[in-house]
Amino acid sequence: MKKIKFLKERTEMQPCAIGLQGKCCKNCLMGPCRFIHPEDKGVCGADIDVITSKNILRFVAGGASAHIGHAYEILKFFKRKYPLGYIEKKAPPYLIKLWKKLEIMPKIYFEHFKDISQALHMSTMGTCADFTKLLGWAMKLGIEDGYYGVYLATELEDKEFGKPKIQKGKINLGVIEKDKVNIAVHGHVPLFAEILASECKKKGNSDINLVGVCCTGASILARHGIPLAANFILQEDVIATGMIDVMVVDTQCIMPSLADLCECFHTNLITTNPFCRFPNVLHMPLKTKKHCVAVAKKIIKIARQNKKARKKISEIKKETKEVMIGFSQYNLPLDEWARKIKNKEKRGIIAVIGCVNPRVSDDWINAYKKLSKDYIILATGCIAFELGIRGLLDGKRFFHLGSCVNNARVAEVFRIIAKKLGKKITKLPFFASCPAPITEKSIAIGFFFASIGIDVHFGYPFLLSSDSKIAYWFENLLKKDFESRIFLETNPKKLLEEIYTK
Numbered sequence: 001m002k003k004i005k006f007l008k009e010r011t012e013m014q015p016c017a018i019g020l021q022g023k024c025c026k027n028c029l030m031g032p033c034r035f036i037h038p039e040d041k042g043v044c045g046a047d048i049d050v051i052t053s054k055n056i057l058r059f060v061a062g063g064a065s066a067h068i069g070h071a072y073e074i075l076k077f078f079k080r081k082y083p084l085g086y087i088e089k090k091a092p093p094y095l096i097k098l099w100k101k102l103e104i105m106p107k108i109y110f111e112h113f114k115d116i117s118q119a120l121h122m123s124t125m126g127t128c129a130d131f132t133k134l135l136g137w138a139m140k141l142g143i144e145d146g147y148y149g150v151y152l153a154t155e156l157e158d159k160e161f162g163k164p165k166i167q168k169g170k171i172n173l174g175v176i177e178k179d180k181v182n183i184a185v186h187g188h189v190p191l192f193a194e195i196l197a198s199e200c201k202k203k204g205n206s207d208i209n210l211v212g213v214c215c216t217g218a219s220i221l222a223r224h225g226i227p228l229a230a231n232f233i234l235q236e237d238v239i240a241t242g243m244i245d246v247m248v249v250d251t252q253c254i255m256p257s258l259a260d261l262c263e264c265f266h267t268n269l270i271t272t273n274p275f276c277r278f279p280n281v282l283h284m285p286l287k288t289k290k291h292c293v294a295v296a297k298k299i300i301k302i303a304r305q306n307k308k309a310r311k312k313i314s315e316i317k318k319e320t321k322e323v324m325i326g327f328s329q330y331n332l333p334l335d336e337w338a339r340k341i342k343n344k345e346k347r348g349i350i351a352v353i354g355c356v357n358p359r360v361s362d363d364w365i366n367a368y369k370k371l372s373k374d375y376i377i378l379a380t381g382c383i384a385f386e387l388g389i390r391g392l393l394d395g396k397r398f399f400h401l402g403s404c405v406n407n408a409r410v411a412e413v414f415r416i417i418a419k420k421l422g423k424k425i426t427k428l429p430f431f432a433s434c435p436a437p438i439t440e441k442s443i444a445i446g447f448f449f450a451s452i453g454i455d456v457h458f459g460y461p462f463l464l465s466s467d468s469k470i471a472y473w474f475e476n477l478l479k480k481d482f483e484s485r486i487f488l489e490t491n492p493k494k495l496l497e498e499i500y501t502k
């Protein structure tokens with residue numbers, strides 16, 4: 001049997017202390033250059049502000065490319081055209097006016113693809129040496145990530161697969177059933193997962209137990225109540241239960257370790273996305289809807305066959321939690337919430353978003369519990385799972401709005417309530433808190449929320465901890481144009497003080 005190191009062991013490798021603060025530049029081969037003292041310069045002459053902002057811009061570009069690619073794949077699959085003037089239709093007019101004034105409003109068809117490429121151009125060695133311009137471009141990508149990524153993906157998925165319904169759902173590893181044929185769907189673009197879900201529901205397939213992982217899982221949980229077995233950090237444990245007969249992955253947040261892990265168990269790993277490939281792993285690329293149905297039938301067959309090859313079932317603790325799911329701007333009591341905020345019966349709304357970084361402690365959960373007495377808490381992504389397994393997703397104080405692209409629903413809740421109260425989004429007590437980011441995507445979403453006027457909190461140092469002018473820009477200069485700020489706070493108690501004194 002192959003010797004596997006699990007995530008917990010792998011995190012024993014300490015992150016580079018310089019890179020952690022964004023103070024390392026590896027954009028050319030005269031480096032990598034490390035910045036230790038504030039006055040340090042790279043071999044090309046770039047200072048710490050230029051380097052940090054380049055790193056941030058590249059991060060946001062990576063995140064935006066994933067969300068925009070997600071929406072693009074759905075458009076392509078359903079042979080739909082890019083909507084024209086999409087941002088103008090979705091964003092409040094005062095924001096369009098502001099973005100036009102700042103010259104960050106995309107004007108031309110497909111401009112968002114060009115802008116991602118432009119971000120790489122701007123941040124390559126020897127192009128832009130003005131950190132404010134680099135960060136300004138990151139804001140433009142934030143807008144594009146929001147509308148051409150998360151909004152468009154959510155809207156298309158709602159149209160094609162139906163809007164979420166409020167219902168009870170089940171989460172955690174306990175949803176994997178010993179006596180059934182278990183198929184897990186994992187990733188972010190729930191195209192194939194949706195088709196497989198309809199196939200599993202058909203007569204004659206009652207022996208199949210379909211479970212979700214990560215955002216593909218959160219998406220089919222919110223829409224159809226299909227159990228969610230795990231978030232990002234538990235994905236290896238899903239296989240290590242020894243009970244998953246097939247795992248089908250689409251794209252994003254899929255650990256490369258899964259292929260090795262599947263070799264140690266009987267699990268068949270299958271990839272369906274042309275960009276997400278593993279050596280020696282069965283690839284079943286998606287073509288038409290009809291073809292997907294045929295692939296789904298084949299996968300069910302493979303899983304049934306493979307169940308016979310199960311080896312030892314592990315002793316991993318397998319618990320199940322009941323959660324309330326399926327909330328969205330279509331079914332939440334927004335009139336009531338607007339009234340409560342106006343009358344100060346509620347202090348505001350906090351969106352708890354993003355990943356669960358294994359390097360960050362879970363003290364955050366207690367902070368959100370405290371905040372939930374005064375604030376409405378909306379949750380998405382992996383952190384929502386974390387709230388759920390602690391019994392907090394009750395649909396009374398904490399509301400589950402789905403996957404990370406479903407942050408579009410959060411933005412819609414903010415937009416609609418602000419409209420009802422006749423105010424700008426930024427004038428209302430709305431926050432986004434991302435306590436434990438992992439991916440470029442969560443940073444891009446942070447820039448999107450900041451672009452619409454929301455204060456955004458991050459709880460992990462990554463690139464923002466720089467003691468350079470960058471932190472000042474995020475705290476103060478962003479306020480000037482966008483009336484928002486992006487700030488770092490690694491201490492949950494201090495975040496509470498920060499929010500309560502706002």
Ligand code: BF8
Nearest residue numbers: 215253354355381382404
């Ligand atoms: O989009 S929360 S680890 S699974 S990136 Fe990934 Fe982060 Fe989880 Fe989904 Ni979002």
